[in-house]
Structures are given as C-alpha cells and as structure tokens.
Amino acid sequence: MIDTRAPDPIGYLDQVAASAPGQGCKRRVLRLLDLRPGHTVVDIGCGPGTDLGAMAAAVAPGGTVVGVDRDPVMVETAGARLAGTPGVRVRHGDAHALPLADGIADRARTDRVLQHVDDPARALAEVRRMLRPGGHAVLAEPDWDGLLIDSGEPELSRRLARFVATEIVRNATVGRSLARLCAGAGLAVRSVEVYTPVFRDFGTADRLLGLRRSVGRAIRAGHLDAGAEEWIAEVAARPFLATFVMFLVTAEVA
Numbered sequence: 001m002i003d004t005r006a007p008d009p010i011g012y013l014d015q016v017a018a019s020a021p022g023q024g025c026k027r028r029v030l031r032l033l034d035l036r037p038g039h040t041v042v043d044i045g046c047g048p049g050t051d052l053g054a055m056a057a058a059v060a061p062g063g064t065v066v067g068v069d070r071d072p073v074m075v076e077t078a079g080a081r082l083a084g085t086p087g088v089r090v091r092h093g094d095a096h097a098l099p100l101a102d103g104i105a106d107r108a109r110t111d112r113v114l115q116h117v118d119d120p121a122r123a124l125a126e127v128r129r130m131l132r133p134g135g136h137a138v139l140a141e142p143d144w145d146g147l148l149i150d151s152g153e154p155e156l157s158r159r160l161a162r163f164v165a166t167e168i169v170r171n172a173t174v175g176r177s178l179a180r181l182c183a184g185a186g187l188a189v190r191s192v193e194v195y196t197p198v199f200r201d202f203g204t205a206d207r208l209l210g211l212r213r214s215v216g217r218a219i220r221a222g223h224l225d226a227g228a229e230e231w232i233a234e235v236a237a238r239p240f241l242a243t244f245v246m247f248l249v250t251a252e253v254a
C-alpha cells in the first residue's frame with residue numbers, strides 16, 4: 001500500500017532547495033531578478049526563508065529583503081533562520097493583500113506560490129501595486145500539464161499527470177498563463193523562459209514531484225486502478241526519465 005501522507009512541508013521545501021534541479025531553477029531566478037546593492041526586494045510566499053539569505057547578500061550593503069508568507073509556521077521558521085541577517089524582515093501576510101505600502105519595492109518574486117493562491121490575478125495586481133516605477137518581478141511557477149514520465153504505458157503516465165493537474169494543484173496551469181495575467185495586472189512582460197529539469201533518477205523525481213504519493217492518491221480517488229501501484233514500481237525499477245515545466249516570467253511596471 002502506497003503511503004499517501006503529505007511530507008513535512010518545511011523538510012520538503014528544504015529538499016527541493018538542496019536538489020540540483022531546485023538549485024538550477026533558483027540560480028536562474030536570482031539572475032533574472034538582477035538585484036543590486038540598496039534594492040528592496042519582496043519574496044512573496046517566502047516559505048521557511050529558503051532564498052532570503054541569498055537575496056540579502058545580493059542587495060547588501062543598504063538593501064532590504066522582505067519575506068511574506070501566510071503560514072505562521074513558515075514565518076516563524078524563516079524569522080528564526082534569518083535572525084541576525086542584516087536587512088531581512090519576515091512578515092505574516094497574504095499575497096492577495098500584501099502588508100506593504102504602494103511603490104516600495106524594486107523587485108518582487110514568487111517561486112511556486114501562485115500555483116496555490118485563490119486568485120493569481122489579484123496576487124499579481126498586488127505585485128504591481130507594490131513595485132516602484134522601473135521595478136520588476138520574477139514569477140517562477142510550474143505548469144503541471146508539462147509533467148512527462150517515460151513508461152511502457154504512456155496512457156498511465158498521462159492519467160497520472162492529468163490527476164495531478166486536475167485534482168491536486170489548485171492553479172496547475174498558471175505557468176503558461178503568467179504572461180497574460182501580468183498584462184491584465186498592468187505589468188509589461190520583459191521575458192518568458194522555461195526551466196525543464198530532466199530527472200533520470202526515480203528517487204529524486206519522487207522526492208521532488210511526489211510521484212508515488214500521487215499514484216496512491218489517484219488509486220484512492222478512483223482515477224487509476226489498483227494495478228497502477230505495480231506500474232509505478234516498474235517505472236521506478238527501469239531506466240527512468242521524467243521532466244516537468246517551470247515558467248520563469250520577468251515583468252515590469254508598464
């Protein structure tokens with residue numbers, strides 16, 4: 001029987017951040033942010049403070065990093081981890097109504113946050129409100145229709161990906177919609193890139209993408225039949241290949 005329990009959220013985010021695919025994506029986001037000494041940067045949905053230290057180093061001296069998260073446990077953990085790092089503040093708040101004044105930020109970022117919020121358009125309007133003229137945001141969000149898993153039974157891979165996109169992630173296709181949503185929020189899109197990590201090790205893909213857990217949930221929900229448990233065991237045992245798509249959009253105050 002597959003264990004379908006969700007992992008500890010902080011342990012999971014730490015694993016993503018420590019993995020080669022996670023680090024590759026975060027490096028690209030940091031480059032696109034183009035942080036300079038003295039900048040004010042807001043990390044919306046900062047989690048346990050994963051990237052606040054790297055941002056603080058990039059805006060020093062004289063810069064400010066504000067991490068915002070709606071989960072009090074994330075806020076407490078980020079605050080504890082970043083205690084004593086100059087220029088870093090962590091705030092409890094919601095992406096739909098940021099606890100920050102108009103026009104205060106040179107930069108803003110989301111990393112896998114808009115996929116979870118109730119209303120991504122509203123959250124982007126908040127990004128727009130908070131950025132100062134000349135400022136820009138980098139939005140790094142997945143598109144779960146882009147989850148591709150090699151197997152001898154591609155229809156099962158498709159059904160698993162479809163289950164993840166339709167039943168597990170709230171805004172599963174926000175990645176492809178970012179450019180349109182930015183335009184709707186009054187942000188001019190400067191660039192759109194995709195980051196498509198290739199996983200050739202099942203264990204890493206499973207830890208980061210929750211493949212086995214999603215199979216278990218899909219079986220319980222009746223989207224896959226019980227034979228899928230054997231199928232994912234075979235997928236794990238054979239030479240493995242999977243990928244998924246992250247969109248990295250840079251948008252500035254129009």
Ligand SMILES: C[S@@+](CC[C@H](N)C(=O)[O-])C[C@H]1O[C@@H](n2cnc3c(N)ncnc32)[C@H](O)[C@@H]1O
Pocket residue numbers: 013017044045046047048050051068069070071074093094095096110111112113116117118
């Ligand atoms: C996948 S985690 C990413 C955390 C962090 N960006 C990172 O790269 O490690 C998503 C984070 O967004 C936060 N979040 C989700 N909805 C939010 C909202 N409406 N307002 C603020 N934070 C939110 C969650 O609490 C969680 O910490």
